[in-house]
Amino acid sequence: MSLITDDPNESPRDCSRKIRHHQYQHGPRWWRRRGVVAAASAVASMASLSLILWLVLRPSNPRFTLLAATSTSNASVAIINAAFAARNPNAHAAALYDGLQARASYAGLPLTAPSPLPPLDQPPQQGDAVLSASLSSPPAAAAVAGGRALVRLRLEGQLRWKVAAWVTARRALTVDCIAVLELQQPTPTAVVGLLQPQPQGCATTLA
Template sequence: MSLITDDPDRSPRDCVAARRHHSGRRRRRLLIVAASAVALLLAMAIILWLTLLPSSPRFRLLSATASTNATGGMGTVLLDAALVAHNPNAHALALYDGLRARASYAGLELAAAAPIPPFQQAQGDIVLSAALSSSSAAEETTAGGRSPTLLTLRLEGRLRWKVAVWVSSSRTLAAECVTAAISPSQPRAVVVQDCQCATTIG
């Protein structure tokens, strides 16, 4: 007969129960560690999400001047416009690519302006300029006695965000400004200034 234990008060059944108790404590400890790690990762994800989700840029039409180079009642419409791009984010750079202005003036579609070279913008304002013209002769739109002339200016391009070394994927950007000329009876029509544009990010 072999001696199983030298402690008469400790049976094999007591050893099994002790092992189960120890194993249960280790599982609880592992669960607490895993739950803490998940909570930490979730908190970091929320912080990153709040940091890396910048507010959309805003645009406004600072000024625009339209003129008609008329010959015998027909002419070419020339439009010079200045827009302000505003980045409201303190920690995110706005990266613009392929921005191009399109416009219609008095119902006439103007040829798209040359694309603006890619640039990046920190928090604050940047002034953008665009020069557009009609691609064919049109009836003079600034003759006296006409009602205020409608101008629609649309800025299209691509937008990315940069926070530290992280750069977001590219998204489509469109800003549309609709306003009316102040002086439709003059050879040069000054368009209403500081017109807010509707901005959409796709």
């Protein structure tokens, strides 16, 4: 079989080599470029969809309230029991809390070691979820607060928002609550104190 070319000086063998070279240079590379373009388009589409969902929904920060807290100390240990209410104000986004820890401090000094809390998945606008924490410390640390003092109760953890099957990246969550510690009449075995939450509520920060 003969090959017809535009160049009279080009032999059929040279033409065959050129065709094979052209197929090698442009065939696989073209498919690779097409695959890269398709992958980039898919990533851009997902990013655009996520941005649209975020801009349309734009979840508001959760709201926390210190419901009640008590302090009990004896010769061996001091314990602070606290109850927090968490509210998700969003109509379409669920709040997912991970790695929650509670701690107490006075005048910048830690009163208790961090106490872990279980994870919490809070659906949209389903009322308040109650978080309970039991914080313990040596009695000497609790005695720093004296008879009446401001005590800071803090929650730390991570927050994600969930809309249908889409879940955002984790964000650092910090909740600061201030309460006034008032010691009650001591008993022969323990000293009991009440922590009165401040009317302004708790401050929530996302980073």
